[in-house]
Amino acid sequence: MEESKFIEPMYHIEEISKSKPIFVQPLSDPPSVSEGKNIHLECRLEPMGDPTMRVEWFHNGRAVTVGSRFRTYYDFGFVALDIIHATSVDSGEYTARAVNHLVEQIQILEDAARRTKQVQEDITVMRAPHFSRALHNIETVEGTNVHLECRLQPVGDATMKVDWFCNGRPIKTGHRFRPAYEFDYVALDLLSVYPEDSGVYTCQATNQLGEAVTSCALRVMAKKDLIFDTQHPTGLEKIQYLEDASRYKKSDVIDESIHIKPRFITKPKSIDNVKEGHHVHFECKLEPVTDSNLKVEWFKNGQPVTIGHRFRPIHDFGYVALDIIDLIAEDSGVYTCRAVNQLGTDEVSCRLSCRETADIIRATQNEAGLEQIQVLEDRSKYHRTDALDEVTTQAPIFTTSLKNVEIKEGQRAHFECRLIPVSDATMKVEWYHNNKPLKSGSRFTETNNFGFVALDIMSCLPEDSGTYTCRAINALGEAVTSGVAVVHSKKSIYLESQHEGALPRLTQLEDSSRHQRHAVQDESVTQAPLFTNPMKDLRVAENQAAHFETRLIPVGDPKLKVEWLRNGVPIEASNRIT
Structure with a gap:
């Protein structure tokens, strides 16, 4: 049998706890139940944050074996024991024992024929609260x-x-x-x-x-539950104007040949000092209105305007308009509308000036729309009214069970099942991972909606592998279903090269044999070392490179040794110092 690799951590007593275990809420006698029912025993324990605390349960002096029928809990001071489908053999005296590095405390729960006794240290209270x-x-x-x-x-x-x-x-x-x-x-x-x-x-x-x-x-x-007033009055008037069908009704007329050259009755107005991102609208009136040969074109600085998402021209029964969406500074210029038919041509012009804004816009570009979004996203408007609680006459039952899941690390795990009754307001659904309550977090999403119960785990880790249990409880009983999740982990360390083409080049550069000096005949040196060019002081900003250089003679002395020191201490070689 292999030796356990677990090493008990060395705790500092002052960091763990300075108090002995105390049951601040004792065990209480549960009501008498018939065989097949569940029993729940609980109490409260302090100190809550002691990692050396150990809680044990005993039945008539013998340790309780944790299994499918006996489930123990100890979480942040909460101590509990659940007995599933109790039988007459389960009657007797139950004891909860808490032990830490200072002392142990015992809570004993006897059956109905005996009394509850509590063993704890006497604590002297010095003053009233x-x-x-x-x-x-x-x-x-x-x-x-x-x-x-x-x-x-x-x-x-x-x-x-x-x-x-x-x-x-x-x-x-x-x-x-x-x-x-x-x-x-x-x-x-x-x-x-x-x-x-x-x-x-x-x-x-x-x-x-x-x-x-x-x-x-x-x-x-209180806020208003329903807001009947418009949040954008100017937009509502524009919508009503555009939806007015009477503006677009055409009277039945006999096609007539038009003998009038085009003429603009009104001219578009120039627009100055518009911010980037806004919309502009040019419009004018044109006659004749029933000329099927009439052609309307828009120009910017003498060049035809490219029709697209941002440039939207309109020509309908004498009404001529141009809408420009999401302005940019390059849209500034002179815009010309030209009307042409078989008898002649006419044109009108206007000027647009767009003011350039900052590259990064942090403020909202549609304050009224932002307020409307905030109103729509206000969940308090959609809360349900209190309804009369219906009496439930059925214990919870899972009509479908959880299925096993096998995924790779980083993928999403999804568990789902069906539960009845669906309209029980007292129903409580709990999730457990390896018989421990599931921790709440951004990666875990629980769903319980009208009998549909689901659990989604985002970006799964190898630690998420294990057995997931869903337990439903109401006043009449409980139901349990379980599923197994297997998460295959990815490699933590890649030993293979990720760039095979560069590996031979790196090997060549790191080959020290290329830089070895050839053996030369030793020459006798008759001069002491002398720096002909001293180093200069440097002043650079943080994260910039610093370069020191100097000149030294004699040149061909193989016994000459050069060392670098910083504040009188030799400098150690590293990847930052070369």
Whole structure:
């Protein structure tokens, strides 16, 4: 049997924890259940961030074997044991034991015929709780996040209990309400607040010597659920004008031969000092309006305008226009509209001046459109109204199971299954990786929508391999389905050349034999070394190259040795110093 390669890390006691394990919330007797039901036991343990902490479970003095029916959890102070499909053999006394580098604490849960006993160290509380910093009143808008914070003394009281109330009623901890209490820091975060969240929030701290209370008022101003007014009045008028079908109705007339040469009734107006990126519009009136032989052309500085995405000409029943989209400085110049038929020609001109802007535009180019996008993306407008909870009479069942996935590193992994009942408001879906709760992050996306349950893992790593379990729980029971993910890793170190053509050239350049000196006959040197050209001082900027040079005689002395020093210390050879 091979020797284990795992080496226990050397912890510094002061960095780990300075307190012994304490169960701040003891185990409680679960209600009597019939065979086949599930049992959940939980308690709270401090200190939470101790890496040397170890939690063990015992049944009637014997260690509990973790398996498909017995599942243990220990995460940031939360200790729990789940017993799946309990039987009469599972009755008895359950013990949770916590051990760290200082001491151990034991929590014992006996069956209904016995009592609950707790073994812990006596802690002396020196004073009653008091808030060194009180809560402050807050006024905000619907949909924003609210943070309530205060400071509490004393700090090391294990019997301290902190409760939050809204208008005198306890706050239910959930996704939107997140309380925090660590050291002397007490806080409550409210996510995406609603007008119904307004009220007086109270934080109550209690220990063996007394209690302390601090309160604040929260006011949430509601937004309109539906916005009926236009967010772009000028654009609405233009749209109504363009959609007016009466402007485009043609009267039935008999084709007549036109004996009038073209003539512009109105001229386009010149436009000056327009910023880059804006749109411009030239328009004029032309007669005759019913000449099928009439031809209209646009010119810029005497050259025909190239019709495309940015240049859009219009000629409809005497209405002549040119729209230029997303102006640039090169669009400046004199624009000419020329009308030609069989009897003659006519033309009008106007000037366009476009002001060049910075190369990088950081500000929005359509403020009204940006506001409209922000309104459309405001999720608070689409929240569902509270509906009457329906009574669920069915335990969760997975109609389809998770499938195994085998992918390469960097690809996306997708697990999905189907779950009933689909309209159970109390249904809770949890994901586990190798029997541990799945960590939340940007790479993990969970979906639970009307019976469709899915998990997407983006840019998979070899560490993501393992068994993924989906557990659905409601008041009547639970269901579990699992799937295996296999992620094949890529090479970490490439030993082959990535540029085969350059490898022979590098080998030739690194061949030191090419630079060896030929043996010459030793000559007797009768002169001491002398620098004929001293080095010069240099002053360069950071990251620039520095070059020092000098001249030395005698030239042909094979015993001459040259050394470089910096501040009196020899310089070591490296890739930066040559």
